[in-house]
Amino acid sequence: MKNTAAIIGGGVIGGGWAARFLLMGWDVRVFDPDPEAARKIGEVIDNARRSLPGLSDVALPAEGQLSFHDTMSEAVQGARWIQESVPERIELKRKVYQTLQAHCAPDAVIGSSTSGFTPSQLHDCALRPDQIIVAHPFNPVYLLPLVEVVPGAATSSEIVQSAQDILTGVGMYPLVIRAEIDAHIADRLLEAVWREALWLINDGIATTAEIDDAIRYGFGLRWAQMGLFETYRIAGGEAGMRHFIEQFGPCLEWPWTKLMDVPELTDTLIDTIADQSDAQSGALSIRALERKRDDNLVSILRGLKAQDWGAGQLLNAHDRRLSSHHSSEIAINGPIETVARAVPLDWTDYNGHMNEARYLQAFGDATDRMMQFAGVDDAYIAGGASYFTAETHLRHLDEVHAGEMIRIETQVISGSGKKMHLFHRMFSGAREIATGEHMLIHVSLETRRACEPDATVAARLHEIALAHAALPLPVGVGKAVGVKG
Known part of the structure; x- marks a missing residue:
């Protein structure tokens, strides 16, 4: 029913x-x-x-x-x-x-x-x-x-x-909520921040945008995954919540805020807060809490980054700044480095190493970078054409863990007509981690059908493919999944 x-x-x-x-x-x-x-x-x-x-x-x-x-x-x-x-x-x-x-x-x-x-x-x-x-x-x-x-x-x-x-x-x-109280719990907390924000605006200290930025780029991110008391417990270091209160408790008597009606921090109140904090988080060490906090923040920030919003927008802008420091000139007489990055925390799975889907994402990023080198940039795509992946084959050769640096080297196997055939090799240090072989077809975004690339892209891709033709074919090119008897 x-x-x-x-x-x-x-x-x-x-x-x-x-x-x-x-x-x-x-x-x-x-x-x-x-x-x-x-x-x-x-x-x-x-x-x-x-x-x-x-x-x-x-x-x-x-x-x-x-x-x-x-x-x-x-x-x-x-x-x-x-x-x-x-x-x-x-x-x-x-x-x-x-x-x-x-x-x-x-x-x-x-x-x-x-x-x-x-x-x-x-x-x-x-x-x-x-x-x-x-x-x-x-x-x-x-x-x-x-x-x-x-x-x-x-x-x-x-x-x-x-x-x-x-x-x-x-x-x-x-x-x-264990007792009736006006505005319950969350709105009372929100109201305290709201009242203080109104005073900051009234006194000409901050604008609405500046107050919002202070929240969404700072403590709001911590609150989103750990709340108030666990955040402050970490701030107390290895000595925990009691140390935090002893260190920062006197600040409550300072004229920092228009909201001066605060409870006296008696030993009884301190004991109550410290005991509740121990019950809430005491099973985890400060290092374990820090790692959990960091994992959570990475997930939150990367989620915001995917939406290009708030703190994620800042991260994307920083990535663009970092990318602009790299030379746009590439040497085509050898495999081209198309990706260099650390493995994010949220790219790992239950086995403790990089999720197989993230290998494809990394190789996809390498393909995008190779397309840019060939002249298929934002302006070209906006003009109505791009490359679509038609076939992919991945080989997982070794494992890689969160925080490790990876780089991808890309070789153009062929680049004539409507086709672009790429072979990517992923490394962590000297270790080869995986390979990805990709066949792409040049497509009109208007008709969604295969078409010839423009002359500039065709010439650039042919130039790279010709240079790479002098290189030995990497191990694994053309390999398919097979079952040995």
């Missing part, structure tokens, strides 16, 4: 909830009086379809059915989860709950996306306060896993457990 979720209010957050449930196989029933609701939610779901499946290395469940309903009473029929995401007006929310509870199942979870109200405030006037919780997500709901689950005094333990199970089942992280 299909699970069903009802979404009451289809704005940015409600639409994100709809997408999360729908792509995790739930049927989704939406109520929103906005005549544009179907279009708006449809666009959010299209974005989710484009991005959410890429977070998984296995297939997601078959997508559920999406439907829109004219009344809340109709929308909640058969719903196991009901998510309220209406505007932040307490009287409106209370009225919505009265309608919902008159028609929904008593054991359905009713979650509110509110960031400002506590469960006790929501429970007032409710028919069954025991089934209402705060389930506060973060945008985009279909990608970010955190949901702050806040039960009230009247919320049943069964509803809390059901909420945890359902949220976990759709790939989210339910953080159950």
Whole structure:
């Protein structure tokens, strides 16, 4: 039997909830009086379809059915989860709950996306306060896993457990907050940064862009993978969190911030924080935590680099600067060095060495570089032609590990007419790690069919191929996979 979720209010957050449930196989029933609701939610779901499946290395469940309903009473029929995401007006929310509870199942979870109200405030006037919780997500709901689950005094333990199970089942992280507090946990932290940022702008210290850069190029990257206390535990070195507090605790009394109302760092509070930090991270040494931090940061930064966004944009710009320092002149009387780089941390697999897919990526980079040497640069491709790979054969000769330097030498076996036949050899020091043989065909990007390259490219490729014809053929050229008897 299909699970069903009802979404009451289809704005940015409600639409994100709809997408999360729908792509995790739930049927989704939406109520929103906005005549544009179907279009708006449809666009959010299209974005989710484009991005959410890429977070998984296995297939997601078959997508559920999406439907829109004219009344809340109709929308909640058969719903196991009901998510309220209406505007932040307490009287409106209370009225919505009265309608919902008159028609929904008593054991359905009713979650509110509110960031400002506590469960006790929501429970007032409710028919069954025991089934209402705060389930506060973060945008985009279909990608970010955190949901702050806040039960009230009247919320049943069964509803809390059901909420945890359902949220976990759709790939989210339910953080159950142990006590009601205005703005919960995450928004209180965000609000502290927000208030300080407003003061920095008000006092003419920084602009919005400078504040955003301070976050996204610095501590925001650390927070993304390790949070606040583990980050500071590392900052304390081998002595851990206690040393960090002893060293930096006095700074809380300095006039660094407009937010001066901070707790006194008594021995009891220090012991509590240090003990909690030990329980959280004490099983790992400081070196192990550092390695995990570095692995995480490499993955985050390389992800941003692939999107050319934020800190990744800086890395790409730096790569371009480094590349510009290399001479564009190449000697063609021998194999041409087309790649020289370290093996990134995220290129390794469960065997501790470079993933076989990354060999192809590295050889693909070598092919791209060879094309550039032949004159197939960005301008040429923009003009409507390029080379497409028609056939590839890889040989894995030795293993290579994260951090090791690799280089690829490329030999042009032939380069006449529409064909470009390349043979790449990958080395780590003197060790030959792998070879890649590639046959490429020159293609019109307009017709997507083979065509002759322009005269300049043809002449340059012929010149290199002629020079390389004097070289001995590398071992492995033309080799195919075979089974020995």
